Amino acid sequence: MSHSGDIVKELTEQGYRLTPQRLMTIAAIEHSDGHISAEEIYAQVAAKYPHVNISTVYRTLELLKKLGLVTETDFDEGRVRYHPVGKGHHHHLVCQECGGIIDLGEAVLTPLKEALLREYGFSADLRHLAIFGRCGKCGR
Amino acid sequence: MSHSGDIVKELTEQGYRLTPQRLMTIAAIEHSDGHISAEEIYAQVAAKYPHVNISTVYRTLELLKKLGLVTETDFDEGRVRYHPVGKGHHHHLVCQECGGIIDLGEAVLTPLKEALLREYGFSADLRHLAIFGRCGKCGR
DNA sequence: TTTGTAATTGCACAACCTTGCAATAAGCCG
DNA sequence: CGGCTTATTGCAAGGTTGTGCAATTACAAA
Numbered sequence: 001m002s003h004s005g006d007i008v009k010e011l012t013e014q015g016y017r018l019t020p021q022r023l024m025t026i027a028a029i030e031h032s033d034g035h036i037s038a039e040e041i042y043a044q045v046a047a048k049y050p051h052v053n054i055s056t057v058y059r060t061l062e063l064l065k066k067l068g069l070v071t072e073t074d075f076d077e078g079r080v081r082y083h084p085v086g087k088g089h090h091h092h093l094v095c096q097e098c099g100g101i102i103d104l105g106e107a108v109l110t111p112l113k114e115a116l117l118r119e120y121g122f123s124a125d126l127r128h129l130a131i132f133g134r135c136g137k138c139g140r
Numbered sequence: 141m142s143h144s145g146d147i148v149k150e151l152t153e154q155g156y157r158l159t160p161q162r163l164m165t166i167a168a169i170e171h172s173d174g175h176i177s178a179e180e181i182y183a184q185v186a187a188k189y190p191h192v193n194i195s196t197v198y199r200t201l202e203l204l205k206k207l208g209l210v211t212e213t214d215f216d217e218g219r220v221r222y223h224p225v226g227k228g229h230h231h232h233l234v235c236q237e238c239g240g241i242i243d244l245g246e247a248v249l250t251p252l253k254e255a256l257l258r259e260y261g262f263s264a265d266l267r268h269l270a271i272f273g274r275c276g277k278c279g280r
Numbered sequence: 281t282t283t284g285t286a287a288t289t290g291c292a293c294a295a296c297c298t299t300g301c302a303a304t305a306a307g308c309c310g
Numbered sequence: 311c312g313g314c315t316t317a318t319t320g321c322a323a324g325g326t327t328g329t330g331c332a333a334t335t336a337c338a339a340a
Contacts, residue, residue, distance in 0.1 A: 017306050017317060038296080053320050058297060074214075078328075079296065093262045102260055112252050120242055121276025122233045136261025157287060157336050178326080193290045198327060218298075219326060 006086045007069045014067065021045065021052050025060040029070060035081035071128035083128060091129045097138035146226045147209045154207065161185065161192050165200040169210060175221035211268035223268060231269045237278035244271075 007026045012018060028044040029036060038061060042054045061082060064070040070082050075094060091109065093102040109126050116122045147166045152158060168184040169176060178201060182194045201222060204210040210222050215234060231249065233242040249266050256262045 019306070019318065056319055093256065093260060093264070102262060108255060109252070111255070112249070115248060116233065116271070120233060122242060122273055124233070124271050124273040126271065131256070131264050131266065133262055133264040159288065159336070196289055
């Protein structure tokens with residue numbers, strides 16, 4: 001369902017310019033298996049194109065977020081991680097005891113979204129959450 | 141149900157030292173009406189005690205978070221805001237269109253917490269969320 | 281009240297992310 | 311293909327938050 005190139009296509013259609021910096025940033029995100037940080041993206045881009053500036057990477061990430069093409073997740077590591085939405089939405093339960101991560105489908109949050117819409121007329125944008133707490137193994 | 145002094149009491153009982161820096165940081169949080177930022181706390185503390193360092197404020201906030209005495213909420217303003225849990229848990233729906241904020245009781249998230257516990261054995265710590273999206277007035 | 285000890289602070293610095301501004305270059309149009 | 315316009319970049323600087331380390335100080339115990 002998700003082809004490499006989706007993001008590029010969307011950008012052109014929306015009239016944004018395809019600079020080498022953007023293309024390489026996008027490639028890094030799309031080729032990353034899971035959740036990639038800005039610094040990791042920058043390292044990959046800078047390897048091929050040494051004089052890029054990391055603020056360009058941050059600006060590209062902000063643009064892709066705004067267009068809904070990537071999601072941003074805060075795993076509480078002091079930095080945020082990015083994921084292409086084309087590879088599917090999901091969420092994570094992060095155990096603060098053992099550090100374990102349980103992956104979650106989008107469905108768990110559907111009832112909440114519906115309740116917010118029904119009771120408050122609010123259309124929530126719950127894209128890629130990290131929910132903190134304690135997993136079963138680590139007791140209550 | 142919440143007295144000024146709750147936090148101080150908890151700290152002593154847990155064996156933490158009551159330094160003037162901590163006491164003033166705590167006072168700033170408890171006397172703030174709503175959600176206060178680290179910089180605002182620091183300004184209040186520094187007014188009476190000029191040579192405090194802002195990193196001490198951050199360390200105190202981290203401690204209070206760890207002990208579950210304050211919650212931290214990210215309203216996406218580039219800085220985070222703090223709230224004493226003694227004044228009650230709550231959540232916020234933040235409209236990304238008009239900037240409006242709808243306050244929410246804790247109850248809305250109870251079904252989600254129960255579902256996570258039931259289906260994943262995960263005890264989620266959903267303390268003080270800002271949920272982004274679009275409010276009813278701003279249409280879909 | 282004085283002393284001892286370990287928690288806490290201040291300081292300096294670093295990491296992550298954002299922004300203003302002048303220089304550059306992507307894509308349009310002829 | 312060459313020039314024009316304006317989006318985009320690089321650079322430098324700034325804001326928020328975290329951290330290592332030596333100096334200080336709260337509290338316990340004498």
